[in-house]
Amino acid sequence: MTQYDVIIVGGGLVGASLALALADSGKKIALLEGSAARFDDLEQGWDARIYAVSPLNRRFLEQLQAWPDMARIGTIASMDVRGDAGGRIQFAASDADASALAWIVENRWLLASLWQRLRHSSVDCFTGVRPLALETTATAACLRLDDGRELRSRLVVGADGANSWVRQQTGLAASIKPYGQSGVVANFACEKPHGDIARQWFTGDSILAWLPMAGNRISMVWSTADADALLALSAEQLCARVAAAGDHQLGHLSLLGPAAAFPLRLIQPAAVVSQRLALVGDAAHTVHPLAGQGVNLGFQDAAQLAALLASASDAGDWMLLRRYERSRREAVKTMQFTCDSLYRLFHTEHLPGLSWLRNTGLTLTNRLTPLKRQFARHAIGF
Numbered sequence: 001m002t003q004y005d006v007i008i009v010g011g012g013l014v015g016a017s018l019a020l021a022l023a024d025s026g027k028k029i030a031l032l033e034g035s036a037a038r039f040d041d042l043e044q045g046w047d048a049r050i051y052a053v054s055p056l057n058r059r060f061l062e063q064l065q066a067w068p069d070m071a072r073i074g075t076i077a078s079m080d081v082r083g084d085a086g087g088r089i090q091f092a093a094s095d096a097d098a099s100a101l102a103w104i105v106e107n108r109w110l111l112a113s114l115w116q117r118l119r120h121s122s123v124d125c126f127t128g129v130r131p132l133a134l135e136t137t138a139t140a141a142c143l144r145l146d147d148g149r150e151l152r153s154r155l156v157v158g159a160d161g162a163n164s165w166v167r168q169q170t171g172l173a174a175s176i177k178p179y180g181q182s183g184v185v186a187n188f189a190c191e192k193p194h195g196d197i198a199r200q201w202f203t204g205d206s207i208l209a210w211l212p213m214a215g216n217r218i219s220m221v222w223s224t225a226d227a228d229a230l231l232a233l234s235a236e237q238l239c240a241r242v243a244a245a246g247d248h249q250l251g252h253l254s255l256l257g258p259a260a261a262f263p264l265r266l267i268q269p270a271a272v273v274s275q276r277l278a279l280v281g282d283a284a285h286t287v288h289p290l291a292g293q294g295v296n297l298g299f300q301d302a303a304q305l306a307a308l309l310a311s312a313s314d315a316g317d318w319m320l321l322r323r324y325e326r327s328r329r330e331a332v333k334t335m336q337f338t339c340d341s342l343y344r345l346f347h348t349e350h351l352p353g354l355s356w357l358r359n360t361g362l363t364l365t366n367r368l369t370p371l372k373r374q375f376a377r378h379a380i381g382f
Contacts, residue, residue: 001150002149003152004028004030004153005309006027006028006030006155006156006309007029007030007032007155008031008156009131009157009158009159009160009166010033010160010166011031011032011033011115013107013281013298013299014282015031015033015160015280016115016118017060017064017066017302017303018157018280018301018302018306019121020117021064021306022309022310023123024122025306025310028124030123030153032130032131033126033127034127034128034130035127036128039111039116042108045256046187046213046256047108047187048185048186048257048260049108049185050106050211052104052198052293052295053299054293056300057303061299064114064117066110066116067113068109068110068112071214072105073103073105074211074213075100075212076100077093077100077196077197078091078092078093078101078197079091080197080199081202082201083202101198102198104211104214129145129149133169136156136276140316141156141276141316153316154276155309157278158170158278158280158284159281164279164282166283172270172271172277173269174269174270175268175270176265177265177268178264179264179265180225181206181223181263181264182261183221184222184224184230184261185220185222185259185260185262186220186256187213187217187218188218189215189216189256191252193250194218196212199249205225206222206224206226207224208245208246209222210246222242222245223264227261230259239252239254265286266287266336266340268336272285272328273321273325275318277316278305278324280298280301280302281298285332287339288339297332304324304328308324
């Protein structure tokens with residue numbers, strides 16, 4: 001049985017960044033990922049899974065020397081948000097004295113950058129194997145793998161996504177609220193320049209976002225109850241539908257790859273730590289994608305947990321784990337509440353005058369420079 005200080009289950013963006021952040025801590029770290037790591041097709045098309053990485057988390061990734069090649073990265077310099085009845089707010093990175101609000105990065109390029117660094121680190125990476133059983137005691141945690149090996153650790157970290165196996169094994173109850181919608185994602189080439197502007201429309205029954213990618217391309221995220229209907233369209237029909245939904249602002253669109261969809265849920269575990277265990281990323285929380293903040297919360301989980309673990313003599317000390325939980329509670333709860341409230345505000349039709357109120361609120365906020373500056377600062381993670 002191999003002994004570790006920390007075993008991280010899940011080698012996605014958050015788990016990989018946590019492992020890399022701990023690589024030089026002097027502790028023995030293991031990273032467990034069920035899929036074999038393959039990055040030989042990076043140049044093949046454009047990944048439909050993209051993330052808006054904030055300046056705070058770009059700095060975190062740069063410190064890990066894992067920020068990808070800028071040739072594949074888009075920049076959000078400003079945002080243009082429109083309501084369902086004429087309301088509108090625009091704000092820019094310059095409102096917060098920043099160079100960008102966020103950068104649009106493909107999942108596979110960012111993941112490859114992290115794993116390339118991991119392969120030259122002290123982290124033991126187990127790929128292509130999955131955990132079968134997890135047991136924790138007051139002094140240690142033990143993982144049994146599907147290849148028969150057993151790993152022992154002072155701490156196990158669940159970084160294995162919204163359907164977290166680790167969370168389920170330890171009985172950490174989670175409130176799961178389906179939104180009744182799916183996020184449909186796809187990438188398009190545009191006839192007109194996007195101008196580094198992220199565009200978003202609250203239509204009353206859906207939320208459509210166009211995010212600027214590298215070159216003259218955009219990534220679409222359409223939160224809608226009609227996901228199946230969109231996925232059933234031909235490429236030409238989907239392009240026409242998406243272009244029309246965005247008032248043809250970028251002219252003709254050309255599909256760069258097949259569309260995909262994922263269910264939208266609000267996940268709120270009652271706790272994110274337990275005996276010899278901690279949760280990070282989507283295993284610990286999910287938010288509605290309308291603000292694009294899910295991965296940013298996850299990266300900050302990794303950064304703050306790594307900072308606490310770096311100098312700890314016992315990585316699974318209960319008081320340390322409670323400090324981690326408290327340090328993340330406010331940021332996560334605030335983002336979940338904000339996104340959920342915005343979703344509800346723009347999906348409630350039965351209250352008289354609410355449509356006028358929410359759209360007037362957008363337009364009024366657009367005229368108040370100090371408030372717009374706060375929006376911009378919040379968007380970049382200040």
